[in-house]
Amino acid sequence: MENPILKTEHLTFSYPTEDAPKVILDGVDLEIQAGAFVAVLGHNGSGKSTLAKHMNAILLPSGGKVYVSGIDTADEERLLDIRRTVGMVFQNPDNQIVANVVEEDCAFGPENLGVPPDEIRTQVDAALRAVGMYHLRDHAPHLLSGGQKQRIAIAGVLAMKPRCVVLDEPTAMLDPIGRREVLETVKKLNVENEVTVVLITHHMDEAAQAGRVIVMSDGKIVADGAPRDIFPQVEMLRSVGLAPPETVELMYELRKEGLDLPLDALSDEECAQALYTLLSR
Amino acid sequence: MALKDITLGQYFPGDSILHRLDPRAKILLTVFYIVALFMAKNILSYSLMFATLTGCILVSHVGFRVLVRGMKPILFIVVFTAILNLFYTPGEGEPLVAFWIFKIYWEGIRTAFFMVLRIMMLISCTFLLTYTTSPILLTDALESLLGPLKKLRLPIHELAMMMSIALRFIPTLIEETDKIMAAQKARGADFDSGNLLEKAKALIPLLVPLFISAFRRADELAVAMECRCYHGGEGRTRMRQLKYAGRDYTALLLGFGLCLSIWGINLLGVF
Numbered sequence: 091m092e093n094p095i096l097k098t099e100h101l102t103f104s105y106p107t108e109d110a111p112k113v114i115l116d117g118v119d120l121e122i123q124a125g126a127f128v129a130v131l132g133h134n135g136s137g138k139s140t141l142a143k144h145m146n147a148i149l150l151p152s153g154g155k156v157y158v159s160g161i162d163t164a165d166e167e168r169l170l171d172i173r174r175t176v177g178m179v180f181q182n183p184d185n186q187i188v189a190n191v192v193e194e195d196c197a198f199g200p201e202n203l204g205v206p207p208d209e210i211r212t213q214v215d216a217a218l219r220a221v222g223m224y225h226l227r228d229h230a231p232h233l234l235s236g237g238q239k240q241r242i243a244i245a246g247v248l249a250m251k252p253r254c255v256v257l258d259e260p261t262a263m264l265d266p267i268g269r270r271e272v273l274e275t276v277k278k279l280n281v282e283n284e285v286t287v288v289l290i291t292h293h294m295d296e297a298a299q300a301g302r303v304i305v306m307s308d309g310k311i312v313a314d315g316a317p318r319d320i321f322p323q324v325e326m327l328r329s330v331g332l333a334p335p336e337t338v339e340l341m342y343e344l345r346k347e348g349l350d351l352p353l354d355a356l357s358d359e360e361c362a363q364a365l366y367t368l369l370s371r
Numbered sequence: 372m373a374l375k376d377i378t379l380g381q382y383f384p385g386d387s388i389l390h391r392l393d394p395r396a397k398i399l400l401t402v403f404y405i406v407a408l409f410m411a412k413n414i415l416s417y418s419l420m421f422a423t424l425t426g427c428i429l430v431s432h433v434g435f436r437v438l439v440r441g442m443k444p445i446l447f448i449v450v451f452t453a454i455l456n457l458f459y460t461p462g463e464g465e466p467l468v469a470f471w472i473f474k475i476y477w478e479g480i481r482t483a484f485f486m487v488l489r490i491m492m493l494i495s496c497t498f499l500l501t502y503t504t505s506p507i508l509l510t511d512a513l514e515s516l517l518g519p520l521k522k523l524r525l526p527i528h529e530l531a532m533m534m535s536i537a538l539r540f541i542p543t544l545i546e547e548t549d550k551i552m553a554a555q556k557a558r559g560a561d562f563d564s565g566n567l568l569e570k571a572k573a574l575i576p577l578l579v580p581l582f583i584s585a586f587r588r589a590d591e592l593a594v595a596m597e598c599r600c601y602h603g604g605e606g607r608t609r610m611r612q613l614k615y616a617g618r619d620y621t622a623l624l625l626g627f628g629l630c631l632s633i634w635g636i637n638l639l640g641v642f
């Protein structure tokens with residue numbers, strides 16, 4: 091395999107406090123290949139956001155190393171290279187948008203990178219098209235819906251042509267429609283634009299759509315694998331304070347009653363199909 | 372208190388000639404207008420100033436109603452100035468009205484009238500600038516006009532950035548204030564009755580959460596800006612380049628002409 095786009099080597103981190111420093115990341119070893127769609131799960135305070143902030147040098151490791159497409163994030167000279175490679179989208183879209191006009195906000199990243207004006211124009215247009223917001227390019231962001239604002243935030247990152255986008259609970263503040271919009275956009279980016287996606291989320295159904303799921307607990311990675319392998323481990327998920335997806339939960343409870351059902355039916359359709367096969371037997 | 376009435380710094384997108392003028396030209400024109408306004412001394416020059424402003428407002432398609440709505444919050448100051456001028460301008464000859472210790476002279480009425488007119492026109496013309504110019508363009512223009520001061524190591528880029536972010540967050544914070552107010556009202560808070568002190572006290576439970584949230588926002592915004600490679604003004608380019616066009620030179624000439632005519636009228640001493 092070629093060079094991973096993100097790599098951590100025994101990453102540890104603790105916030106510098108007066109009294110005994112609390113370890114927030116405790117030896118994280120992780121490799122993410124270019125083009126992957128990775129979901130990160132974990133209960134509140136398990137260190138997901140902290141890990142995300144290490145992926146573009148917002149935070150630097152207290153111990154261990156982080157590499158972004160081979161560049162050590164501790165290398166200050168390459169800071170802009172790191173940040174243009176890994177874009178970051180946060181939970182609250184209102185606090186990421188810097189301009190009063192959609193396209194001007196989108197241009198903020200490339201402007202900071204010193205891209206010539208006409209190139210910025212094409213990058214901004216391409217980014218807005220990719221998230222389906224081109225028709226609203228001269229609108230004021232604060233008048234748009236949450237899902238639309240979050241897509242603008244994604245476009246703002248895309249305009250820098252990153253190879254990887256890290257999204258920290260981008261759907262946490264959105265209604266179901268907004269959530270779907272954002273998730274569809276993220277999936278499309280991964281497939282069509284070949285952007286590596288790291289999606290931090292509390293929603294199991296979102297994580298189930300990723301190619302790989304990483305489960306964190308107390309600053310450690312406790313499970314890492316395909317959704318189909320992770321979600322059936324109901325006891326493990328419960329032990330780290332996570333609820334398995336509803337479909338798996340249903341299958342799990344029915345199995346406890348002695349029914350013969352598969353645990354890896356993740357989507358509603360698969361679940362319905364499994365029940366149908368069982369009943370028609 | 373209707374927070375939605377605060378149109379300060381708001382931009383009304385449009386396609387009028389005023390919208391299309393270069394923002395730097397518009398700032399300079401506003402400065403010209405204000406200079407002319409302070410030179411104006413008599414009815415003729417005030418009429419000229421008034422006509423210019425009315426013309427600009429008509430051309431801009433912003434609408435007088437919006438302008439008047441924007442002026443509501445400062446009505447108090449206007450009335451206050453008017454009253455002060457009315458009573459405290461000494462005049463020659465007999466006072467028009469006299470009661471107790473107050474005397475109103477013809478000069479008082481005249482000064483008060485012109486003062487009110489001047490304040491209103493001053494505010495209208497600055498409002499017209501922000502109504503017809505997108506805040507980003509406005510700050511870009513300021514940065515470019517003040518650019519030479521960078522040589523004196525003044526933080527012009529930083530100031531412009533601060534201004535544009537402040538403008539960006541005004542609507543967000545207003546919305547938030549409305550939300551907190553509604554939440555406090557639902558728990559029985561009363562913002563509308565009582566004397567001034569009571570009203571001020573009622574604002575505390577409003578301001579504390581507002582400030583806390585503003586600080587949190589600032590923190591998150593700073594991180595988000597860093598993630599988008601912001602590192603100060605150095606080496607930064609702009610998507611939209613400011614370019615003077617023929618109409619900008621014409622407008623500037625007209626603005627300069629206005630100043631000259633007011634000066635001329637003063638010199639001739641008509642009215």
Ligand SMILES: Nc1ncnc2c1ncn2[C@@H]1O[C@H](COP(=O)(O)OP(=O)(O)OP(=O)(O)O)[C@@H](O)[C@H]1O
Pocket residue numbers: 105114132133134135136137138139140141
């Ligand atoms: N600036 C800070 N200073 C000190 N401690 C912090 C700071 N930011 C976060 N922490 C602590 O770090 C721990 C991990 O936080 P982190 O934000 O990474 O968790 P998370 O998994 O993203 O949680 P959530 O699901 O709530 O977003 C928490 O215990 C938190 O209290």
Ligand SMILES: [Mg+2]
Pocket residue numbers: 138139140258259
């Ligand atoms: Mg978090």
